[in-house]
Amino acid sequence: MRQLLFASWFGSIGSVGGRKASIVPLKVGMEVRSVPILSDNYSYLLIDRQKNVAAVVDPADPKKILAAVEEEGVKLTTILTTHHHWDHAGGNAEMRKAMPDLRVYAPKDDHIASATDEVEEGDQVSVVGSAHTLSVLGTPCHTRGHVCYHSTTAEAVFTGDTLFVGGCGRFFEGTASQMLKALDKLGSLPPQTKIFCGHEYTVANLKFALSVEPENQELQAKMNWATAQRKEGLPTIPSTIHDELQYNPFMRTSSKTLTNLYGSSDPVGVMKQLREAKNSF
Ligand SMILES: [Zn+2]
Numbered sequence: 001m002r003q004l005l006f007a008s009w010f011g012s013i014g015s016v017g018g019r020k021a022s023i024v025p026l027k028v029g030m031e032v033r034s035v036p037i038l039s040d041n042y043s044y045l046l047i048d049r050q051k052n053v054a055a056v057v058d059p060a061d062p063k064k065i066l067a068a069v070e071e072e073g074v075k076l077t078t079i080l081t082t083h084h085h086w087d088h089a090g091g092n093a094e095m096r097k098a099m100p101d102l103r104v105y106a107p108k109d110d111h112i113a114s115a116t117d118e119v120e121e122g123d124q125v126s127v128v129g130s131a132h133t134l135s136v137l138g139t140p141c142h143t144r145g146h147v148c149y150h151s152t153t154a155e156a157v158f159t160g161d162t163l164f165v166g167g168c169g170r171f172f173e174g175t176a177s178q179m180l181k182a183l184d185k186l187g188s189l190p191p192q193t194k195i196f197c198g199h200e201y202t203v204a205n206l207k208f209a210l211s212v213e214p215e216n217q218e219l220q221a222k223m224n225w226a227t228a229q230r231k232e233g234l235p236t237i238p239s240t241i242h243d244e245l246q247y248n249p250f251m252r253t254s255s256k257t258l259t260n261l262y263g264s265s266d267p268v269g270v271m272k273q274l275r276e277a278k279n280s281f
Contacts, residue, residue: 082160109145141174
């Protein structure tokens with residue numbers, strides 16, 4: 001069996017709403033603090049410890065975010081918005097009211113009123129006050145404008161509702177072909193890249209994955225690990241690109257098991273059938 005990279009690299013820092021927050025150290029002195037919000041969302045603080053500034057990804061529950069910022073003793077300068085859904089972009093206006101100087105990056109094609117800077121594929125964004133920058137990856141499908149934010153130097157990607165651990169987002173405003181392109185783009189990032197996604201859906205996703213690839217040993221191992229994490233109230237993020245390629249069916253549309261299962265060697269067709277199967281699972 002090939003090795004997975006999902007060893008617990010984070011330390012827990014107390015419980016929020018029945019889910020524990022965690023700190024994950026990254027390369028180049030950056031850190032990610034997960035902030036569990038709403039029923040199963042994750043917002044993230046991306047912290048530059050040296051400059052003592054932070055960006056926040058999808059701060060849909062401003063109270064919890066501001067409390068986490070205070071606890072970390074950092075200056076929040078930047079919002080990174082992945083897409084227009086209320087449980088991701090819905091806190092932006094209130095955040096700007098509380099902190100008028102905030103730079104708010106948001107995807108152009110999602111037309112988010114609270115944006116100060118609209119972004120799309122190929123743009124670079126910065127954590128204001130830090131030298132740290134991230135690239136914008138256009139990943140339309142879940143919404144028309146959905147973007148992910150990738151840090152090459154810190155080796156991390158914030159995937160919103162495009163890529164989840166063991167799954168992907170619903171195709172609300174796009175097609176199977178677009179999701180395939182988006183996941184191919186993410187799948188071609190360096191394998192050690194850590195994935196921070198928008199929801200704690202892992203166990204449910206892996207249950208579905210096991211229904212289509214029951215013999216996949218990496219998948220079985222991930223399920224055992226994820227179940228144990230959740231029993232402790234611990235998050236199952238981050239994952240890595242390397243690991244997702246081993247067991248996430250939506251990133252394995254060209255695998256023999258799935259092309260056989262769906263009787264098609266066309267990855268778009270497999271993607272479409274997988275999504276339909278998951279929707280009614
Ligand atoms: Zn969404």
